[in-house]
Amino acid sequence: MVLDAFQKRRERQMLTLLLPALIPLAILTIYPALYAVYLSMTNEALTGVAAAKPRFVGAANYFRLFSDGRFWNSLFVTFVFVVGSAIIGQFVLGFISAVALRRKVYGSSVFGAAILLPNAAPEVVAGFMWISMLAGGDHATLSKIMIALGLPWVDWLNTFPLFMVTMVNTWRGIGTAMILLTAGLSAVPSEVYEAARMDGANPRQMFLRITLPLMAPTIFLYMLISTVSTISVFGMVYALTRGGPGNRTEVISVYIYNQSFTAFQLGYGAAGAVVALLVSLVLGITYVRSLKVNV
Amino acid sequence: MNRFIAGGLVAIAVSLLAGTANAETLRVALHGQAGIDAFTPTAERIEKALGVDVEIVEYPAPDKDYMTKLLTELAAGNGPDLFSIPSAADVADMVAAGYLAPVGAELAAWPPYADFVDVAKQLAVSPDGETYVMPYILGIQQIYFRRDLLDKAGISTEQPKNWADLLARAKEIKEKTGAYGLLFPAGTSWGGGAFDEGFSHLIIGSSTPQLVGDDGKFDLSGKGVLDVFQFYKDLIDNDLMPVEPLLGPEPWVIPKYEMFPKGELAATTCGSWCYIFDWGRESKNPIPDVTNVVGTWADPGQESGEFVLAGLGAAWAVNAKTANLDIAKKALLETGSVDNQIETASRIGNIPSSNAVQADPRFQALTELVPIQAAANHGTYLKQATGMSVVSEGVARATEALLRKETDAAGAQQILIDHVRQTLGDEAIK
DSSP: OOOOHHHHHHHHHHHHHHHHHHHHHIIIIIHHHHHHHHHTTBOOOSSSHHHHSOOBOTTHHHHHHHTOHHHHHHHHHHHHHIIIIIIIIIHHHHHHHHHHHHSOOTTHHHHHHHHHGGGGSOHHHHHHHHHHHHOSSSSSHHHHHHHHTTOOOOOHHHHSHHHHHHHHHHHHHHHHHHHHHHHHHHTSOHHHHHHHHHTTOOHHHHIIIIIHHHHHHHHHHHHHHHHHHHHTOOHHHHHHTTTOSTTTTOOHHHHHHIIIIISOOHHHHHHHHHHHHHHHHHHHHHHHHHHTOOO | OHHHHHHHHHHHHHHHHHHOSSSOEEEEEEESHHHHHHHHHHHHHHHHHHOOEEEEEEEOSSHHHHHHHHHHHHHHTOOOSEEEESOGGGHHHHHHTTOBOOOHHHHHTOGGGGGBOHHHHHHHBOTTSOBOEEOOEEEEEEEEEEHHHHHHHTOOOSOOOSHHHHHHHHHHHHHHHOSBOOBOOOSSTTTTHIIIIIIHHHHTTSSSOOSBOTTSOBOOOSHHHHHHHHHHHHHHHTTOSOOGGGGSSSTTIIIIIIIHHHTSBOEEEEEGGGGTTTSSTTOSSOOTTHHHHEEEEOEEOSSSOEEOEEEEOSEEEEBTTOTTHHHHHHHHHHHTSHHHHHHHHHHHOOEESBGGGGGOHHHHTOTTTHHHHHTGGGOBOOOOOTTHHHHHHHHHHHHHHHHTTOOOHHHHHHHHHHHHHHHHOGGGBO
16 A cells, blocks of 8 residues: 555654653563563573573573473462452452442442452552451451351461462452443443333343443453453562462462572573463453454 | 852752761661661761761561562662671572672781681682671571470480481470471471571481582482481471471461460471570560570481581671772671671670670670580581572472472472572583
C-alpha cells in the first residue's frame, strides 16, 4: 500500500504523540525483558567468580530449570494459587459483591467500602497483619478465638499454607474484581431486563441469558488482568510464608526471587523469569484470541 | 538582581557546608538493633579519630536478607564503605567477586593484631593467601543442653563420646521427658545457619572432615558427608528434632526462643551468643541462671574425639570500590579495637579475638564468655574456598529434602553434589 503525503504526515504525528508512552515502555519494560533473556543465557551471579567474570552458558540454565523438581512444584503451586484466588475466589466473590451492590439496600455503601478496604493496606503490611491473625501459639488472633470457644489453636500458616495464602490473596483482590465487574454490570442496558421481565423471564434466566453473555467481555478482561497480576504476586506471599513451609507456597515469583537473591544465581533466576513471562504471554494471548476481546 | 541570586546561592552553599561537620562521610552497613547498639560507640570513636562522619545504615535482618541487599548493592557498585559479613562461608566468594579490599598489609602493620588468637588470624586468610577481613570476634559453637531437664529425668550430662552416644542421649531425652532431644539447624529458610550452625558441627568430626582439597576443589562425595546426612535422617525419622518449625519462614524463632526456654527442646547447637543473646540478659525470653541451667558439650566425633567449632563472627570488610579507601581501612582497624570487641561481646555474646581482653575488667565481668575465650585457640574450623556459599546453599537444600522426608542420606548427598556442580561447573568439584 502506497501512502500519500498526508497519510505519512499523519502517521508521523501519531508516532510523535505515542512517543511519551513508547519511550518509558521501551526503557522500563522491553529492555529489561530482553536483558533478562540475555541474562538467562549466562551464569551471572551476585557473588563468587561468576559475579566478576560471568560467561555465556547457552541454554544450560533452561535445561537445569526443566529438570528441577522445585521449579515444577512452583508452577503447580502458582496454578493452584491463580485458580483458587484469582479465578474462583476473587471473581466469584467480586461478582456477588457487584450484583449485591447494584441493589439499593440499607448498608450497601458500607459493604462496598468494607470490600475495598483491603486494597488500602500495602501487600507486605497486609501479609504481616494476617500473620498476626493466623500464626500458631496462644497470642494469634484466630488462636484466641479458638481458645475462647474451647477449641485447640491451629497454626494455620503451617497446617494449611497454600489455602491460607490463597484466601488472603482473595481477600485482597475482591475489591478490584468488584469495581471492574460493577462497571461491566452498569453497561448492561436496563431496557433489556425490562423487556425480558415483560416476556416472563425469571431472575435465573435473566442472569444466564442476559447478564452473563453481555458481561462476557468484561469478565474475560478481568480474567486476563487478574491471572497475569496474580502470577506476579510476590510481596504478600513472601511476607506471609517466604514460600514455605517446605516450598508448599513457593509460587513462581518467590521461586525466581529465591534463586536470584538468596541463592544469588542471577542467570538461573532470569531463566525462571523468562519462563514465567512466556506463561503469562501465552495465557494473555489465549484469553484475547479465543474470546476476541478488544483489549 | 544577579547579586541577589549570587548571594542566595552563596548562602545555600554555606548552609549546606555547615550542615556536615566533616568533609567525608563513611557509610557503614549494619543490621539488627543489638549490632547497631554495639557499634555506635565505635562509630563515635571513628568520627573523632579520623575526622569523618559515620553514617550507620540499617540493613534488613535476618542475615539472609542482609546479604541479599549488601551483595546487590556491591554488584551495582553503590555498596557501603564498610560492612560486616555474617557468615564466613560468604567471604571467599565475595573476594572472588572482587567486592573486598585487601587489608593484609594494614593488619600486619597494626600492633594490636599481634594479640589476636591464631585461629582468628587463620580464619581471616582467604584461599588466595591474602586477608580481606577484620576477624575481631569469633563464633565458638558447641551443643547447648538443658542441664536441669536432664538432671531431673536422671539422664547423664557427661560429654557424649561419639555420634552414636549423642543419638542415644537424644532418644533417652525423648523417651523420658517427651522433649525433643537435639536440634541441628536445617533447611533453606535458616539460610547460612543450616551449614554454619548445623552441618559444620558434624562434618568436622566425620571420617572426611574437610570439604575442600589441596587443589581448591570440593570433595562432597566423601563418606563423611553421607554419614552426616544419615545422622540428620536418624534424628528426623525418630522424631528427635522439631521438623515443622524449621520449614517456616523464621525457623529459629520457635525452637530456640520458645521451645528451648520452655524445656520442650533439650539440646541444640549454638554459639556463645546463646548465653547472652538467645537465652541470657539480652534475650526477650531469658532462662534464669542460664549458665548453670544450660550446659555445653563439645561436638563429639563420629567415632571419638571432641571438637569446638570456631568461625568468624560477622567479620568487618572494606568495599573494594569505595571512594574513601584509606579512611575505610583505618576505620576497619578501629573495628578491631579491644573496646569494640568487648562492646560487641557484651551485646551479642560472640567471643573477642584478642587475648588482650583477658586483662580488661569489662570483659572479666562477662563471666559467661571468659572461659570460652580462653579456649578459643583450640577451635576447629572448616577450610574455606571460593564457592563455599554455594556449598552452604546446597547443604540447606539437601537438609530441606530430609526434613520433608523426600529423600534418604544418599539422595541428600546427591542434591548437594548436583547443586554445586550445576552452579559452579564440573571443574569446581572432584
